[in-house]
Amino acid sequence: MNNIYKLESNNNNFYIMRDDLLPFSFGGNKARKAELFFKDILNKKCNCVITYGSKSSNHCRIISNYCARYNLDCQIISPISEEQEDINNSYLVKLFGASVTTCEIEDVKNTIQNVISRKRQEGYNTYFIEGGGHGNIGTQAYVNAFYNILEFENENNIKFDYIFHASGTGTTQAGLIVGKYINNSRTNIIGISIARNIERGRKVIYDSVKSYMEENKIENDIGIEDINFIDKYIVGGYGKYNEEICENIKEILKKYGIPLDTTYTGKAFWGMKEYIKENKIMNKNILFIHTGGTPLFFDNIKEM
Numbered sequence: 511m512n513n514i515y516k517l518e519s520n521n522n523n524f525y526i527m528r529d530d531l532l533p534f535s536f537g538g539n540k541a542r543k544a545e546l547f548f549k550d551i552l553n554k555k556c557n558c559v560i561t562y563g564s565k566s567s568n569h570c571r572i573i574s575n576y577c578a579r580y581n582l583d584c585q586i587i588s589p590i591s592e593e594q595e596d597i598n599n600s601y602l603v604k605l606f607g608a609s610v611t612t613c614e615i616e617d618v619k620n621t622i623q624n625v626i627s628r629k630r631q632e633g634y635n636t637y638f639i640e641g642g643g644h645g646n647i648g649t650q651a652y653v654n655a656f657y658n659i660l661e662f663e664n665e666n667n668i669k670f671d672y673i674f675h676a677s678g679t680g681t682t683q684a685g686l687i688v689g690k691y692i693n694n695s696r697t698n699i700i701g702i703s704i705a706r707n708i709e710r711g712r713k714v715i716y717d718s719v720k721s722y723m724e725e726n727k728i729e730n731d732i733g734i735e736d737i738n739f740i741d742k743y744i745v746g747g748y749g750k751y752n753e754e755i756c757e758n759i760k761e762i763l764k765k766y767g768i769p770l771d772t773t774y775t776g777k778a779f780w781g782m783k784e785y786i787k788e789n790k791i792m793n794k795n796i797l798f799i800h801t802g803g804t805p806l807f808f809d810n811i812k813e814m
């Protein structure tokens with residue numbers, strides 16, 4: 511599969527990987543991960559899937575869509591937010607027929623345990639997925655994506671000097687780092703944090719990389735300092751954004767016809783541009799991975 515396109519730009523050769531156009535449930539990196547999770551779920555003949563995420567979670571939308579498709583019971587645990595009203599993703603979760611249990615954020619762990627126990631008692635064969643599709647299966651999805659990138663490089667006789675993307679739970683970045691490592695690639699993978707600080711963000715990615723390497727028995731010397739996780743552009747935390755991000759989103763939409771959102775891809779795209787400016791990166795081959803979130807784009811559009 512080749513979903514990488516060249517965009518006209520100044521200074522650098524700029525490409526975009528349209529994972530937002532993956533074919534299931536409005537695409538995105540959660541669609542890439544979920545495809546592999548559901549292979550495992552169907553293999554194990556589970557009939558109840560439990561996961562968690564906020565109202566804006568692309569992951570919860572896609573998991574509940576797959577559950578609807580395969581007729582599986584879907585349990586979503588969601589922290590209570592200040593925002594009372596539903597947004598596109600949370601509407602869709604309900605439309606797909608998932609049961610949503612809300613709780614205070616500090617009770618999420620317990621609530622998950624309670625829901626799992628209750629469903630088991632009811633006789634379900636349960637399957638739990640970490641928020642955001644975190645875990646070795648999620649990592650595998652972006653190891654696979656790295657192979658798609660390599661294929662593109664080989665077919666087009668180019669090498670990407672940089673790969674940028676929005677980094678959240680870190681699974682996407684972990685997969686790319688593993689892919690880079692096992693293929694001896696020299697590309698710089700730069701995760702633009704959308705919420706976490708570098709200490710936490712980098713540690714989680716490091717743990718994900720090591721966990722994947724251990725499961726697949728791949729010896730490696732990847733160190734925590736090899737992980738480029740940039741927390742300079744989080745502008746106050748998850749879901750927060752500024753005027754510049756909005757302006758950037760409008761510009762990209764007009765110029766390329768590509769939708770970005772304020773929580774993930776718009777923030778990361780803007781962060782990437784700032785990073786390129788600050789580090790005076792010129793005449794390089796740069797790839798931005800569009801990790802999805804189209805329903806969030808439509809939430810944002812009213813404010814734009």
Ligand SMILES: *Cc1c(COP(=O)(O)O)cnc(C)c1O
Nearest residue numbers: 678679680681682774801802803
């Ligand atoms: C979840 C998400 C991310 C972050 O991916 P992680 O693997 O959690 O780091 C980036 N972009 C979008 C649109 C997402 O939904």
